Amino acid sequence: MAVDWYTEKHTPHAGITLEISRRLFDQKSPFQHIEVVETVEYGNMLLLDGCVMITDRDEFVYHEMITHPALVAHPNPQRVLVIGGGDGGTVREVIRHAAVRQVTLVEIDGMVIDVCRKYFPAVACGLDDPRVDVQVADGFAHLDAHQGAYDVILVDSTDPVGPAEVLFTVDFFRKVKAGLAPGGVAVFQSENPLYWGDLIAKMHRDLAPLFAHVGLYLASIPTYPGGLWSFSICSDVVDARKSPAPAPLPFQDQLKYFTPAVFKGAFALPQFVKKLVQP
Amino acid sequence: MAVDWYTEKHTPHAGITLEISRRLFDQKSPFQHIEVVETVEYGNMLLLDGCVMITDRDEFVYHEMITHPALVAHPNPQRVLVIGGGDGGTVREVIRHAAVRQVTLVEIDGMVIDVCRKYFPAVACGLDDPRVDVQVADGFAHLDAHQGAYDVILVDSTDPVGPAEVLFTVDFFRKVKAGLAPGGVAVFQSENPLYWGDLIAKMHRDLAPLFAHVGLYLASIPTYPGGLWSFSICSDVVDARKSPAPAPLPFQDQLKYFTPAVFKGAFALPQFVKKLVQP
Numbered sequence: 125m126a127v128d129w130y131t132e133k134h135t136p137h138a139g140i141t142l143e144i145s146r147r148l149f150d151q152k153s154p155f156q157h158i159e160v161v162e163t164v165e166y167g168n169m170l171l172l173d174g175c176v177m178i179t180d181r182d183e184f185v186y187h188e189m190i191t192h193p194a195l196v197a198h199p200n201p202q203r204v205l206v207i208g209g210g211d212g213g214t215v216r217e218v219i220r221h222a223a224v225r226q227v228t229l230v231e232i233d234g235m236v237i238d239v240c241r242k243y244f245p246a247v248a249c250g251l252d253d254p255r256v257d258v259q260v261a262d263g264f265a266h267l268d269a270h271q272g273a274y275d276v277i278l279v280d281s282t283d284p285v286g287p288a289e290v291l292f293t294v295d296f297f298r299k300v301k302a303g304l305a306p307g308g309v310a311v312f313q314s315e316n317p318l319y320w321g322d323l324i325a326k327m328h329r330d331l332a333p334l335f336a337h338v339g340l341y342l343a344s345i346p347t348y349p350g351g352l353w354s355f356s357i358c359s360d361v362v363d364a365r366k367s368p369a370p371a372p373l374p375f376q377d378q379l380k381y382f383t384p385a386v387f388k389g390a391f392a393l394p395q396f397v398k399k400l401v402q403p
Numbered sequence: 404m405a406v407d408w409y410t411e412k413h414t415p416h417a418g419i420t421l422e423i424s425r426r427l428f429d430q431k432s433p434f435q436h437i438e439v440v441e442t443v444e445y446g447n448m449l450l451l452d453g454c455v456m457i458t459d460r461d462e463f464v465y466h467e468m469i470t471h472p473a474l475v476a477h478p479n480p481q482r483v484l485v486i487g488g489g490d491g492g493t494v495r496e497v498i499r500h501a502a503v504r505q506v507t508l509v510e511i512d513g514m515v516i517d518v519c520r521k522y523f524p525a526v527a528c529g530l531d532d533p534r535v536d537v538q539v540a541d542g543f544a545h546l547d548a549h550q551g552a553y554d555v556i557l558v559d560s561t562d563p564v565g566p567a568e569v570l571f572t573v574d575f576f577r578k579v580k581a582g583l584a585p586g587g588v589a590v591f592q593s594e595n596p597l598y599w600g601d602l603i604a605k606m607h608r609d610l611a612p613l614f615a616h617v618g619l620y621l622a623s624i625p626t627y628p629g630g631l632w633s634f635s636i637c638s639d640v641v642d643a644r645k646s647p648a649p650a651p652l653p654f655q656d657q658l659k660y661f662t663p664a665v666f667k668g669a670f671a672l673p674q675f676v677k678k679l680v681q682p
Contacts, residue, residue, distance in 0.1 A: 137443035138420070139419070140417070143415075344673070346630055351625055351630010352623040352630060380673070383673070383677065389668035390671070392662070394464070394659070395660055395662050396660065398662065
């Protein structure tokens, strides 16, 4: 039997390769090329324009770590906006928090949502919670129409090429800030520090004038470039880097990555990463 | 021009793939298959039995992180033993510490040392320091002959298959313990927690009865399986997990990964890793 492998090049010269048992979905939306394959090692895997977005086996890291630091840092996160994140994994984590009354998901590509509901039921499950409002729409326009509306905004974007490129501009950062209620906290996924060091440095130069506190934290994601991912957490009131270790979460036993100690430890940046964001 | 790639399968179904610009060395020693290739993304890369050992670009993570936590946790590390580590990177980090008077490197495969001196001069450089005694010998026999001799023992082994398999046995752990002077600290590299979870759990079950304190800590290494690596630090006196953050090291500006904050943060285990080592 012929063996099928999928290789994602993280740079032109380095990548990851995974054995595929079945190809489940392959279609072009108006925004991007969407594929779902079943891998032997990581279960189902979503690819957007050839880049690994989520796999069944390791999606928990990204989704827990884009969500819980902000939701723990904010003293009372009632209204949450997720931009991107059409797979539903981030929303699934947000609604674990009892304080949350309303979650709005604004995903530009409805096909991503439909595909994930079908092939990643354990990820998309949160989308059916009564507190969740799923909108297929443009994040920019949504922010313009909802200034000061959110306690937490999570920017769960794809890489800064293609449809998500605009989500890494100063113009967008400003709109996110304007979308926050007083005391609000925003998180941007901000790529791998080895391969995207220049991007992280630029993001932090751009974010620094906009927010009183901008912190970078890390999580280890096996199927992502370099196995290491960064997130940028921003607020005018809360400095998440200096928050004390939170109390254990009531749903801790449902998590596989985040713990109160991980919340603190994730801000301990390796020297080469620290240098990227030092003023 | 034909493009040449090297793929290391981390499991039968998943791996890393790197473009190769030149193949520099390919020979079998009495112990293992030794290759050196030049990669486009990571510089020179050493392979033992087809597994990535070091690359120019990311070797700093492994070498700093197997070394500095123990050297910082021990109050006065004068005599250090490195078992394995023929590339010299661990020794390079050890000798940065002014307290160190004597480092013994015991590597079973002399060809590894010779190859690394030639193709990884910036890694092997530490081997020529006057405090360093390089011995091509068996670690077991050395430990039998040097009981109670070392303040710190660093087990810088390959994976638990082939020549290094014996370095993951209870018998070996006992000999390492016997090799420590009172108050001594030992570190074992202990593989990736996603792919080698059972091994880590077994190691910790085996180490727990031997040492009063056994801690697991993590570091992010892009070219290693899963991008995440674990180390087990053991002592009868020092509990590195509870050590306060150390003072800044006098050679901090020469490091690229380790910092006092990283020392603390590396012990913040993700929930799925914590479960592997919970008693």
